[in-house]
Amino acid sequence: xDLITRANNVIMETxxxxxxxxxxxQGCVLTDINGKQYLDFMGGxxxxxxxxxxxxxxKAMKEQMEKxxxxxxxxxxxxxxxxxxxxxxxxGLDKVFFCNxxxxxxxxxxxxxxxxxxxxxxxxxxxxxxxxxxxxxxxxGAITATGQKKYQKNLxxxxxxxxxxxxxxxxxxxxxxxxxTCGILLEPIQGEGGIHPADPEYLKEVRKxxxxxxxxxxxDEVQTGIGRSGKLFAYQQYGVVPDVVTMAKGLGGGVxxxxxxxxxxxxxxxxxxTHAATFGGNPFVCATAKxxxxxxxxxxxxxxxxxxxxYLKTKLEALKKDHASVKEVRGMGxxxxxxxxxxxxxxxxxxxxxxxxxxxxxTNAIRFVPPLVITKEQIDQAVAIFAECL
Numbered sequence: 001x002d003l004i005t006r007a008n009n010v011i012m013e014t015x016x017x018x019x020x021x022x023x024x025x026q027g028c029v030l031t032d033i034n035g036k037q038y039l040d041f042m043g044g045x046x047x048x049x050x051x052x053x054x055x056x057x058x059k060a061m062k063e064q065m066e067k068x069x070x071x072x073x074x075x076x077x078x079x080x081x082x083x084x085x086x087x088x089x090x091x092g093l094d095k096v097f098f099c100n101x102x103x104x105x106x107x108x109x110x111x112x113x114x115x116x117x118x119x120x121x122x123x124x125x126x127x128x129x130x131x132x133x134x135x136x137x138x139x140x141g142a143i144t145a146t147g148q149k150k151y152q153k154n155l156x157x158x159x160x161x162x163x164x165x166x167x168x169x170x171x172x173x174x175x176x177x178x179x180x181t182c183g184i185l186l187e188p189i190q191g192e193g194g195i196h197p198a199d200p201e202y203l204k205e206v207r208k209x210x211x212x213x214x215x216x217x218x219x220d221e222v223q224t225g226i227g228r229s230g231k232l233f234a235y236q237q238y239g240v241v242p243d244v245v246t247m248a249k250g251l252g253g254g255v256x257x258x259x260x261x262x263x264x265x266x267x268x269x270x271x272x273x274t275h276a277a278t279f280g281g282n283p284f285v286c287a288t289a290k291x292x293x294x295x296x297x298x299x300x301x302x303x304x305x306x307x308x309x310x311y312l313k314t315k316l317e318a319l320k321k322d323h324a325s326v327k328e329v330r331g332m333g334x335x336x337x338x339x340x341x342x343x344x345x346x347x348x349x350x351x352x353x354x355x356x357x358x359x360x361x362x363t364n365a366i367r368f369v370p371p372l373v374i375t376k377e378q379i380d381q382a383v384a385i386f387a388e389c390l
Contacts, residue, residue, distance in 0.1 A: 003033070018352060025052025028371050028378055030357065041370040041382050042357045046191075046223045046335065049250035049292060051371035057253050057291055064287035071283065073276065079286035086293045087261055090232050092241055095267035098259040098281025102222030102248035103137025105258040108275055109185065109244050110141045110159075112262065113216045115269045117182025121214050125182040131167040133362070135192030136185065136220055145185055148193070168199045173206065183216040184209075188234040191223040194362025195330055195337025203240040210243070216266055218244040222258070223335070226250035227296040227372050230306030230333035237332060250372075253292045257285040296372070305372050308379065309333040312368060315383040323390045327364075334372055337365040340390070350389040356382055 003021050023033045028051045030038045043049070050057055064079065071077060084096040097108055110128060117125030130136070134147040143151055144159035147167075152158060161180075165172040167190060184206060190196040210217040219242040224234035226247060231237050233245060243266045248258030259281070279285075296302060309332065316329045316338055328339040340347065344360045351358050361367035370382070 020352070027051045027053070028374050036355070038352070038355050038357050039378060039382055039385075040357045041368050041374075042359045043369050043371045044254060045249070045359065046228055046369040047249045047252075048254050049226055049228075049372045050253045050295060051373045052254075054253065054373075056295065057288065060291035061255070061284070061288050064284050067283070069282065069284040070279065073278075073280065077283040077286070079283045079290055080281045083281075083286040083290045083293065086290060086297070087247075087259075090293065090297055091245060091261050093245065093261040094264040096259055096261050096281075097267075097270065097275065097277075098257065098286070099277040100256050100279055101137070101258045102220075102246065103139045103142040103258075104277060104280075105222060105246035105248050105260050106136040106142040106145065106185075106220065107139055108260050109218045109220075109246050110145065110183070111275055112244060112260070112266060112270060113183025113185075113218065115274060116216050116266055119269050120265075121182060122179070124180050127161045127163065127178065127180040128183045128185060129163050129165060129173065129176055129181060130185045131187070131190070132164050133167060133190055133193035133196070134164075134185075134187055134220070135190070137222075167193075167196065168202050170202055170205045174209065177209065177213060177215070181213065181215050183218055185218045185220060187220045187224060188238060189224045189229065189332055189335060190362075191335070191367075192361060194339070194365045195335065195367060196362075197330060197332055198238070200238050200240075203235075203238050207240045207242075216244060217242045218246065220246050222246055222248045223369075224332075226292070227302055227305055228333055228335045228369070230302055230309055232293075232296060232302065234332065251292060252285055252289045255285050255288045257281075257289050301372075305333050308374060308376060309336070311376055312336055312379050312383070315379060316368070316386075319383070319387055319390065323387065325390055331368075334368070334370055334374065336368040337361050338368070338386075339365045342390070347386075347389045351385055354385045354388065356385040356389075358382075358386070 021033045130145040132147040136142040136145045144162045147164040165176050244262040320326045325340045325342045359367050
């Protein structure tokens with residue numbers, strides 16, 4: 001019995017998986033159990049920020065694993081403290097809460113908004129506004145905040161007092177805000193929605209409204225953060241600082257870790273007993289994430305991400321000349337979406353057959369989110385294969 005048949009016998013079908021079983025990875029290349037190699041432009045869906053088998057990452061993991069993997073959050077550990085120091089310094093925010101995933105980070109942010117609203121605005125301030133076509137995760141609060149009905153099918157009733165408005169539409173947002181609004185949640189670049197960047201003036205206006213109305217502004221940077229945009233966080237590309245930022249995906253370089261960073265005036269409403277995560281911020285994941293952040297913030301690294309992102313975007317833009325199916329190229333850093341008017345699943349399948357791993361986003365875009373250590377030569381190779389598939 002082959003591995004995929006065995007898997008189908010015992011694993012729930014929550015993913016429509018491709019018929020591939022991977023065995024190992026090196027740099028930006030994955031190898032399946034048959035020895036075929038694939039150039040990875042999915043990066044574990046923006047997770048493997050340093051690619052596969054990075055020597056420094058492996059060393060940091062091994063050293064911490066040999067010392068201490070887990071201890072209760074009733075005690076302190078050095079890796080958690082050091083990682084929090086790095087993140088607060090790099091983000092311009094003040095306090096960190098660690099959890100295990102992006103959806104948990106969203107849940108923490110939603111709770112923070114509600115508690116803040118009740119304590120610092122009014123007992124009735126419980127409404128949260130999110131965006132159409134957004135994606136925030138799969139747990140109940142996060143799926144309620146997600147502005148795509150397809151993810152909510154058969155899950156009703158959802159969390160009450162959560163509303164959605166069109167993205168990049170400031171008038172629609174103003175019309176929805178009331179004295180009961182405690183939080184506004186949005187992605188600086190919508191990922192699952194199709195790689196749609198926010199308009200800079202829109203974000204500035206949202207920040208202004210939140211300041212005037214005592215509303216907590218939350219940026220979901222689970223996908224856009226940790227160097228993906230060319231800055232450590234995408235909001236740093238816009239010059240607009242949120243009250244709370246969520247993070248996960250690339251933070252652990254492949255190890256599950258998530259969290260939020262918040263300004264002091266918001267963070268202080270989390271007190272002992274208001275929120276927790278058993279595995280959140282344990283020494284193993286924090287030591288791993290510390291190495292990732294130190295690598296990304298070393299001189300020249302993020303500049304190289306911006307440079308390679310511009311290079312990738314230019315190469316993809318050039319495809320418009322010979323391929324009428326390419327309608328738009330959008331994104332920032334190494335988070336690029338290519339809107340095409342042909343069958344996306346066929347393009348993904350053809351690319352996989354030719355040794356390139358890519359993924360869709362939204363209804364009409366192909367998403368390019370390779371490891372941040374991708375080379376220009378690998379970008380050339382990927383774009384050439386993509387062009388063949390068009």
